[in-house]
Amino acid sequence: MSASSLSQHDNPSAQAVVPRAPRNLLILTVVTAVAVLVGLYLGLVWVHTDPDQGQVQRLFYVHMPSFFGAFAAFGAAVVGGIAYLRTRNPRWDALAVSGVEVGLALSLVNLLTGSVWARPIWNTWWTWDPRLTSAAIMCLTYAAYLMLRGAIENPDTRRRFSAVYAILAFSTVILTLIIIRIRPDTIHPVVVGASPQNAEGTFEATRSTAVALIPNLLIWTILVPWALMWWRVRLQAGIDWVAARKAAVMEREGN
């Protein structure tokens, strides 16, 4: 454990493990919560009901933005991984693990809302379509990142391996993003541009669709990952600090 990761705990026994949240984080959290509610109102109430798909089409206003939120969070994990390998500062590792956790949650939202939408529209919960398969591989790849972290005891080795893994794992995100453009056999619809010939479940994107979609994209891509990752980075500082104290106590007990 390097000194830099302990810097916010100069007098450990005199303060909480996870210090009080700074004012900016509290403001961001409140703004994010209100924005999510506004976004849900736009998607669930305000926008018109699709005449072909009915109410379930409204899941689109969470399904697509949650993927881009996962994209942003996994991207932050890449930044954290690269910066950690360059500086060996544990704070960058905290950013990486935060990005992976938040990204995994958002990609699960994306995958499962897609599955629920598919049941009435494709008449199945799941099909091994290229897009669905790549999204599932992406989720499993990042779940394995968390398992990898849990399996390595030495903190420096864990951070180094995790950083490399987080960088390489981003290839699954890129693949998931582009696969509907490069595999014409997918049945997954495309929102921007022409859908593949086999696409099922397309809908007409109107002006009100854009009015409901764009705020939700901004909320789920920027505010939600940012707020959640900030909280998680602070938690990681506490985790590292307690781990370092445990190691010190065990070393002392051993001597």
Next chain:
Amino acid sequence: MPETADYLWLGMAVTLGIMGVLVASYVARARGLEKDAALLDELEKE
């Protein structure tokens, strides 16, 4: 228009469930750390 509202609510429940579990895990882990720190304080006093 097809009646698909049940699937919409199922999808929203899944979304809120996943995000709720994530936030709850933050709270649970923070509380666990406080307990660990208190235990370490006691061990260091001994």
